[in-house]
Amino acid sequence: MHNGLNMIVCVKQVPDPEGPPTSYRVDEEARTVTFQGIPPVVSPFDENALELALGLAGVHGGTVTLMSLGSRFSPAVMLKALATGADDLVLVEMNGDTAPDSFATARLLAAAISRRGGFDLVLAGIQASDTNAGQVGPGIAELLGIPVIPRACHADVTDGRLVVKHAVPGGHETVGVPLRELPVVLTVGFEAGELRYPHLAAIKAAKEKPQARWDASDVAGMSPPGNLLEIVGLRAPKRERRCLLIEGDTPEEQGESLAVRLREDGVL
Amino acid sequence: MVSCESPGILVLTELVDNGLLTTRTRLLVGLAQYLTAGLHGELIALVTGNGAAKAAREAASLGVDTVLLADSPSFGTSGTEALAANICEVCAGLRPRLVVAPHTQAAQDFMPMVAFRLGTALVTDCVGITAREDSTLVFTKPIYGGNALAEFVSGSPTTLATVRIGSGREPTECGHAGSIVPVPVREGRYRLEVLESKHDEPSGPVLEEAGVVVAGGRGLGGPEGFDKLRGLADTLGGAVGASRPPCDLGWADPDTQVGITGKIVAPDIYIAVAISGSSQHLTGMSDSGTVVALNNDPDACIFNAADYGVVADWQQVLPAFSRKVRELLGS
Numbered sequence: 117m118h119n120g121l122n123m124i125v126c127v128k129q130v131p132d133p134e135g136p137p138t139s140y141r142v143d144e145e146a147r148t149v150t151f152q153g154i155p156p157v158v159s160p161f162d163e164n165a166l167e168l169a170l171g172l173a174g175v176h177g178g179t180v181t182l183m184s185l186g187s188r189f190s191p192a193v194m195l196k197a198l199a200t201g202a203d204d205l206v207l208v209e210m211n212g213d214t215a216p217d218s219f220a221t222a223r224l225l226a227a228a229i230s231r232r233g234g235f236d237l238v239l240a241g242i243q244a245s246d247t248n249a250g251q252v253g254p255g256i257a258e259l260l261g262i263p264v265i266p267r268a269c270h271a272d273v274t275d276g277r278l279v280v281k282h283a284v285p286g287g288h289e290t291v292g293v294p295l296r297e298l299p300v301v302l303t304v305g306f307e308a309g310e311l312r313y314p315h316l317a318a319i320k321a322a323k324e325k326p327q328a329r330w331d332a333s334d335v336a337g338m339s340p341p342g343n344l345l346e347i348v349g350l351r352a353p354k355r356e357r358r359c360l361l362i363e364g365d366t367p368e369e370q371g372e373s374l375a376v377r378l379r380e381d382g383v384l
Numbered sequence: 385m386v387s388c389e390s391p392g393i394l395v396l397t398e399l400v401d402n403g404l405l406t407t408r409t410r411l412l413v414g415l416a417q418y419l420t421a422g423l424h425g426e427l428i429a430l431v432t433g434n435g436a437a438k439a440a441r442e443a444a445s446l447g448v449d450t451v452l453l454a455d456s457p458s459f460g461t462s463g464t465e466a467l468a469a470n471i472c473e474v475c476a477g478l479r480p481r482l483v484v485a486p487h488t489q490a491a492q493d494f495m496p497m498v499a500f501r502l503g504t505a506l507v508t509d510c511v512g513i514t515a516r517e518d519s520t521l522v523f524t525k526p527i528y529g530g531n532a533l534a535e536f537v538s539g540s541p542t543t544l545a546t547v548r549i550g551s552g553r554e555p556t557e558c559g560h561a562g563s564i565v566p567v568p569v570r571e572g573r574y575r576l577e578v579l580e581s582k583h584d585e586p587s588g589p590v591l592e593e594a595g596v597v598v599a600g601g602r603g604l605g606g607p608e609g610f611d612k613l614r615g616l617a618d619t620l621g622g623a624v625g626a627s628r629p630p631c632d633l634g635w636a637d638p639d640t641q642v643g644i645t646g647k648i649v650a651p652d653i654y655i656a657v658a659i660s661g662s663s664q665h666l667t668g669m670s671d672s673g674t675v676v677a678l679n680n681d682p683d684a685c686i687f688n689a690a691d692y693g694v695v696a697d698w699q700q701v702l703p704a705f706s707r708k709v710r711e712l713l714g715s
Binding site: 137147250266352368370 | 493505509531581628676677687689695701712
């Protein structure tokens with residue numbers, strides 16, 4: 117019999133990726149992207165990771181700790197995540213304007229996770245919606261010297277084992293890890309399901325949950341990790357094409373005309 | 385441990401079931417060949433697989449200087465650990481400037497493991513790699529779901545990158561075959577017990593390699609819509625794709641999702657049916673040859689990314705279009 121799993125879910129605050137392309141302004145000179153009219157949110161795959169953790173805790177007990185590395189945290193975003201059922205929150209705050217790359221982020225999070233200690237599972241989204249890099253989850257696993265199970269869809273505890281179904285190229289695989297061999301890292305995508313929505317009362321109550329603020333430079337200790345990658349250019353993508361609209365008296369006629377036109381133009 | 389006098393670029397290869405290189409691997413060899421010219425180093429390929437000798441001969445014929453062949457049954461379906469261990473071993477011996485792999489789901493799993501074990505930089509999902517005059521490599525990748533393109537330079541002696549299919553180029557004839565060197569295979573210690581393995585039966589061409597992709601969006605209204613797309617895809621010898629909403633809603637297999645968080649495709653013809661065109665979807669298909677969009681909303685973003693468009697209800701357009709295509713192609 118076990119007393120549930122102690123889980124750490126890494127969540128990143130990002131500008132809402134569902135915002136329209138017009139809300140993103142690319143400043144080529146400053147090499148930054150600025151946002152207009154879109155609120156900060158938790159990166160969607162991190163939300164899926166949180167949902168998977170809450171599901172496990174709901175069935176088997178255990179604790180869920182939210183951990184976030186960043187700067188200028190939005191209290192509303194973090195409280196809402198806490199209110200979905202997490203137990204506590206650790207904010208690892210960065211100073212300075214240079215955003216950490218995947219390498220530095222994984223090093224800082226791995227150090228913060230080690231400092232926190234006492235965990236059975238670390239969960240993170242397969243990639244953040246801003247950097248689209250997909251390295252931090254497996255990076256934390258490598259730095260902590262523990263296995264990673266990528267793209268977890270479902271997890272359960274049976275017969276003294278953590279059983280995880282995850283997506284592999286061309287299909288799915290189910291793997292088992294004896295509880296005594298934990299911790300492991302799970303990376304999570306949308307297959308794990310949407311994050312439950314917190315009630316208003318839960319959001320109010322979340323303010324009372326334990327919240328810690330750690331300085332990233334304290335966490336890193338004597339050797340703060342630098343970036344391996346330097347951004348030297350930034351531009352807006354050019355994917356505008358001139359669209360030829362196919363007209364017709366009826367939709368059927370438009371469909372036929374499209375086929376004929378594609379044939380005439382040598383596309384088909 | 386394999387070593388090399390003037391290491392340049394190491395290409396990690398991907399095999400299809402018939403034991404040959406995938407199209408995206410061949411195009412990646414072409415890109416590496418082009419870059420090697422400016423870097424004055426050797427072009428090396430690592431061919432890993434179970435029964436991979438044929439692919440090694442193919443790589444050698446494409447103008448690769450040295451093909452390292454790691455042939456072992458351990459590169460099976462759970463081969464991520466074995467792959468990562470062997471790639472690390474080869475990289476430690478060769479110390480190449482650049483290690484490239486096609487941007488696949490498998491590579492997204494093993495490349496970060498390799499990067500963090502070696503302590504080197506990795507740029508995933510590159511849409512371009514160029515060499516400056518001073519031979520500095522510049523890596524271009526989409527960020528913010530494709531709303532921006534960032535250029536990076538790396539401070540690591542070795543840099544890893546996964547590269548999109550649309551960024552490759554055909555290898556040029558070089559007239560001589562490279563040498564094939566078998567390398568010892570390190571058995572990866574797979575630290576997890578596999579309880580069950582389920583592989584989908586492939587139907588039609590692989591999405592990322594198909595010449596034609598017919599993709600559907602939320603506007604299809606349900607899973608039945610995808611059956612109609614399948615009919616057109618079969619006529620054109622293509623594959624069926626989807627934007628994210630139908631995958632989230634369970635109408636389409638998540639494996640068919642086209643976008644920055646799904647599959648990256650660059651077919652000759654991309655037909656988008658009832659897809660509005662979010663940035664994260666557009667960036668996954670923007671390298672396509674000709675883009676055709678059917679949507680009843682004239683303001684849908686997809687029309688800005690399309691060459692041909694029909695503003696009408698897809699349910700009425702598609703059957704007529706499919707029928708006419710069959711007639712014109714005589715099938």
